Amino acid sequence: MALPKRIIKETERLVAEPVPGIQAIPHDDNLRYFDVSIHGPAQSPYEGGVFKLELFLPEDYPMTPPKIRFLTKIYHPNIDRLGRICLDVLKANWSPALQIRTILLSIQALLGAPNPDDPLANDVAQRWKEDEPGAIATAREWTQTHATP
Amino acid sequence: MATYEDDHNLPASSTSLKPVPHRPRPDLSNFFSSLSITPSTPSTQSTDPTSSASSAFTSLARAWQQSIEGNDVLESLIEQLIEEAQGGTKVKGVDQQFLDGLERIPKKELVEADICPICNTSFLLDQYPLVVRLPCHKSHVFDLECISPWLKLHTTCPLDRIDLTKKKTPPPPPVDEEEEDWDDNYG
Numbered sequence: 371m372a373l374p375k376r377i378i379k380e381t382e383r384l385v386a387e388p389v390p391g392i393q394a395i396p397h398d399d400n401l402r403y404f405d406v407s408i409h410g411p412a413q414s415p416y417e418g419g420v421f422k423l424e425l426f427l428p429e430d431y432p433m434t435p436p437k438i439r440f441l442t443k444i445y446h447p448n449i450d451r452l453g454r455i456c457l458d459v460l461k462a463n464w465s466p467a468l469q470i471r472t473i474l475l476s477i478q479a480l481l482g483a484p485n486p487d488d489p490l491a492n493d494v495a496q497r498w499k500e501d502e503p504g505a506i507a508t509a510r511e512w513t514q515t516h517a518t519p
Numbered sequence: 520m521a522t523y524e525d526d527h528n529l530p531a532s533s534t535s536l537k538p539v540p541h542r543p544r545p546d547l548s549n550f551f552s553s554l555s556i557t558p559s560t561p562s563t564q565s566t567d568p569t570s571s572a573s574s575a576f577t578s579l580a581r582a583w584q585q586s587i588e589g590n591d592v593l594e595s596l597i598e599q600l601i602e603e604a605q606g607g608t609k610v611k612g613v614d615q616q617f618l619d620g621l622e623r624i625p626k627k628e629l630v631e632a633d634i635c636p637i638c639n640t641s642f643l644l645d646q647y648p649l650v651v652r653l654p655c656h657k658s659h660v661f662d663l664e665c666i667s668p669w670l671k672l673h674t675t676c677p678l679d680r681i682d683l684t685k686k687k688t689p690p691p692p693p694v695d696e697e698e699e700d701w702d703d704n705y706g
Contacts, residue, residue, distance in 0.1 A: 374638075375638060375640060376637070376638045376639050376640070379639050379640070380639070432637060433668050433669055433672070450526050452526070454526070463680070465675075465677040465678070465680065466636075466637045466665070466669050466677045467636040467637060467677040467678050469639075489525075490525075490526065491525075492525040
């Protein structure tokens with residue numbers, strides 16, 4: 371099936387005017403599959419890290435959200451050990467007016483503002499609530515170990 | 520560690536799946552014994568081989584049946600899945616009448632810079648644009664072709680998530696006469 375015009379336009383814009391700290395490059399052989407990297411936001415435990423993600427646009431995109439997963443290990447209450455992300459706009463709150471770039475910005479914002487009250491990684495969230503400094507220290511260590519190029 | 524249930528946002532009740540120490544399994548020994556006995560019986564030649572095989576499978580089925588009976592966990596899981604499957608069909612968008620009743624924007628009111636938020640393309644790139652306005656806000660304007668598949672599955676505006684079915688009903692569908700006028704302009 372031909373690639374919808376919207377995907378072509380989104381891709382062109384992602385390449386021509388990239389979002390600062392975010393890179394999304396489509397595969398040559400599958401233009402619905404993107405290699406994504408997100409820089410950890412400043413002032414967050416992920417600062418200095420570069421996190422790799424994979425992004426796939428399903429057949430019925432933009433009626434359904436893109437499928438996104440962290441490939442780089444990350445210590446975050448809303449990201450589980452398989453890299454799956456707990457983010458409302460990726461599920462129930464998806465809207466076809468959202469785009470790859472807005473979703474990636476939301477994920478970058480999630481790194482800057484972890485939300486342990488809506489956890490996906492339960493153990494991490496619990497630690498975040500009980501011992502926030504310790505959890506942040508672990509997140510920083512993991513960033514050093516796994517996300518530093 | 521996050522459990523499977525946590526990851527999948529399942530209710531805690533299904534956690535009881537794991538602690539069950541001895542889950543009854545079908546006893547395969549009956550099945551295999553009935554298979555191995557068959558060839559050695561003196562009446563082998565006279566017996567229809569398919570009947571012995573089928574009886575072996577019947578005993579296997581019976582064993583499965585026994586293992587399922589009394590297994591509340593499995594039963595409740597099945598019930599839960601059925602419930603979810605049925606619940607899924609309740610998710611519905613608006614009907615065709617709603618789509619037909621949406622306010623249409625005439626081409627002369629559109630400018631080059633107006634783009635559809637779904638396809639991100641200027642309405643005017645289409646020689647005969649079919650553009651509709653949602654009742655939630657004056658500026659929430661879409662290609663009918665883009666908004667229809669969304670509204671058939673959801674009742675919310677893509678831009679502000681307002682439930683369109685809860686607001687006051689959209690303007691009534693245009694009367695036939697108007698519809699024909701409209702067709703003259705754009706058809």
